Each structure stands twice: as C-alpha cells, then as structure tokens.
Amino acid sequence: MRMNTDALVLRVTDTGESDRLLTLLTSEYGVLRAFANRAKKINSKFMGATQSLCCAEFSIYTGRDSYIIDDANAKEVFFGLRDDIEKLALGQYFCALAAELAPEMEPAGDFLRVVLNSLHLLEKQMRSCRFLKAVTELKLLSLAGFMPDLTACRHCEKAPSGDMAFNVREGCLYCRGSGKTGLVISAGVLAAMRHICSNPVERIYSFSLPEQDEKKLAEVCEKFLLAQTGRTFKALDFYKSLNA
Known part of the structure; x- marks a missing residue:
C-alpha cells in the first residue's frame, strides 16, 4: 500500500x-x-x-x-519557533500532546488542524504562549474523548451561577452548596472553557480574557490534562522550567 x-x-x-x-x-x-x-x-x-x-x-x-x-x-x-527557546519548547509540547492523544491509523483532521493553527499563532506571536497552551490542551483533550461536563453542577444539577468549583479528576462542575472541592473558576473562565470545547477548530481562539482569568484558565487546563492522562510530559516540564 x-x-x-x-x-x-x-x-x-x-x-x-x-x-x-x-x-x-x-x-x-x-x-x-x-x-x-x-x-x-x-x-x-x-x-x-x-x-x-x-x-x-x-x-x-x-x-x-x-x-x-x-x-x-x-x-x-516554522522557522519563527526555532530561534526562540520558549516558543520552540511549547511547540514541542503541542507535538507531544498530539502523539499521546490523537488516534493511530484513524482520521484525525481536527487534531492536525489544532496543532498547526496553534503553531502558526505561536510563531506569529498573535496570542500569548499561556493562552495557546490552555486552548490547545483543552481542545485536544475534548477531541480525544475527555471533554469535561460543563453544563451544570454534578451534585444539584442546577445551571452554573457565579463562581464554580471544577473537579479535574471527575471533569465536572460543583456549586458552592454541594460541599465538593475543586479549582474555583469564574463565570468568564467557564465561558471560555465551553467555547473551546464546543466550537469548531477555526473558532476556538476567538475570545479573550482578563489576565487573571487567563492565568486561571491555564492552570485549570493543565491540571485537567495531567489528571485525565495520568502521566507527565517531559516537554511540559522543560517548558515550565524556562519560566521558573
């Protein structure tokens, strides 16, 4: 063949x-x-x-x-990534995620589009490293079958209102009255996560957040990815060491 x-x-x-x-x-x-x-x-x-x-x-x-x-x-x-160690490290991390999450010998067009689009935006400095890392992590997870349940509180089944707790192991939301713990996220961060998960690849980058919410989104997406994959990534460790 x-x-x-x-x-x-x-x-x-x-x-x-x-x-x-x-x-x-x-x-x-x-x-x-x-x-x-x-x-x-x-x-x-x-x-x-x-x-x-x-x-x-x-x-x-x-x-x-x-x-x-x-x-x-x-x-x-992607010459523009090769003369910047931080961007190069992040690009290699995106590749490591794709190697881990994309299917073998099955169609994977959306996986390829996510990684290529993220590399392009990274090379052209059109969005921050932190933003692109979070979007890429969450979208690849969603495509691989790890889409979180962001519709309602898992305990009381009520629609989200105000700050919510996101449980990275269960991949779901809990309200304050549930007594459950998780990473506290604002309505803005929740809206961003929903946008990434539910939209086609071409639209997942079309939002912005205040700096503090972007930091929280980055924290949530990374911890969710590590919890769902159950492993660490050398490329991620190296990327984070550059900003330590």
Missing part, C-alpha cells in the same frame, strides 16, 4: 548511523510511524522534511513490517 499525505512531524528518533524513525500526524491516518532511510546524511533529499515541527508532503509505502518514506517535500518548517 502507498500513501501520499501531508503530515506534521511530531517526533524524530535516530536509528542506526543514518536513519530516522518519524512519528507523524496526518489528517487521513492519524498518528503513524515511518522510517526515513539515510535521512541524516547531509545530501539526503529528506533532510529538510524530517525534522520535528516540520509539515511536509510525504510519500509512504508499506514495507514487510513497517512504513517507509520514499519521498518528502517540506511545506512549512
């Missing part, structure tokens, strides 16, 4: 003296892993297209027990 597809390189693993194993995110096939033979050689036709954070057009065929790349043409390399 041969596939011709646009893909974002999420991860690059060197194998042997000159080969690379690429983790790719595609619209049609989700996450897949393919070998690029001799990609590390200086004169390799794959050199430019087989680096992380590169979006390229790939020609891939099925070998005996693996996928093999036999052609690749870079389309977007």
